[in-house]
Amino acid sequence: MFFLTDRLEFPPLESANAEGLVAVGGDLSPERLILAYQNGIFPWFNDDSLIMWWSPDPRMVLFPHKIKISKSMRKILKNKTFRLTRNNCFATVLEKCSSIKRVGQDGTWITDKMKKAYMDLYEKGFAKSYEVWQGDVLVGGLYGVDLGHVFCGESMFSTVSNASKFAFIRLAQELEQRKYTLIDCQLYTEHLKSLGAEEITRRDFLKMLEREN
Incomplete structure (x- = not known):
C-alpha cells in the first residue's frame, strides 16, 4: 500500500x-x-480512517450528448416545475448532500474535513454547484469539481421527486453546449445508468483527461 507524505x-x-x-x-x-x-483520482473515506484515494476500473461516466431524458422528465423540463441556479449557495448544497438520508447507507462520507476541502476548492473557482428551487425553497442540487473539459460529479441531493435528476440533466445539457468531454460519475449505480451513464476502462478515462491537461 502506498502511503502519501507531504x-x-x-x-x-x-x-x-x-x-x-x-x-x-x-x-x-x-x-x-x-x-x-487531473489524474483520475478522488478521495473517499470515513471520518475515523486515513484519507483514501481511489481510481476505479472501470469508471462510470456520462458523455453529455448521451443524457437520457424520459417523457415525464421532458414534461418537467418544459413546464418549469423547478428553477435552476448555479454557484448560488454552494455551502448549503454541500451540507444537504452530507446530511440527506440515503437508502443502504449508514452515515456519510462527506465529513467535516471533506466539507472544508471542497469549500476551499469552491473559493478558488474549481468546485461548482447547481441548485434546484421550487418557489423559494431549495429542493435539490449537486456539486463537483470543474476541470474545464471534464466535470467530476461528487454528490447530489433531493428533497422532492426528480429535483436532483433535473439538476443532472441541466448540467449535461449545458456541458454539451460547452463541448465538455464527459461527466465523471465515478462508480456504477442503476440510477446513473438510467440517465445514460456508462462504464469505460480506466485507460480510456485517463486518455480523455489528458486531452486538455
Whole structure:
C-alpha cells in the first residue's frame, strides 16, 4: 500500500488494488485535490480512517450528448416545475448532500474535513454547484469539481421527486453546449445508468483527461 507524505505526488495508477484504491494518507489541500482529479483520482473515506484515494476500473461516466431524458422528465423540463441556479449557495448544497438520508447507507462520507476541502476548492473557482428551487425553497442540487473539459460529479441531493435528476440533466445539457468531454460519475449505480451513464476502462478515462491537461 502506498502511503502519501507531504510531497505532492501520487503513485502510478497501475499500482491500485482490485477495488481501485491507489493510496492512503496525505492531506486535502486544494493543490493535492486538483492534482488528484487531473489524474483520475478522488478521495473517499470515513471520518475515523486515513484519507483514501481511489481510481476505479472501470469508471462510470456520462458523455453529455448521451443524457437520457424520459417523457415525464421532458414534461418537467418544459413546464418549469423547478428553477435552476448555479454557484448560488454552494455551502448549503454541500451540507444537504452530507446530511440527506440515503437508502443502504449508514452515515456519510462527506465529513467535516471533506466539507472544508471542497469549500476551499469552491473559493478558488474549481468546485461548482447547481441548485434546484421550487418557489423559494431549495429542493435539490449537486456539486463537483470543474476541470474545464471534464466535470467530476461528487454528490447530489433531493428533497422532492426528480429535483436532483433535473439538476443532472441541466448540467449535461449545458456541458454539451460547452463541448465538455464527459461527466465523471465515478462508480456504477442503476440510477446513473438510467440517465445514460456508462462504464469505460480506466485507460480510456485517463486518455480523455489528458486531452486538455
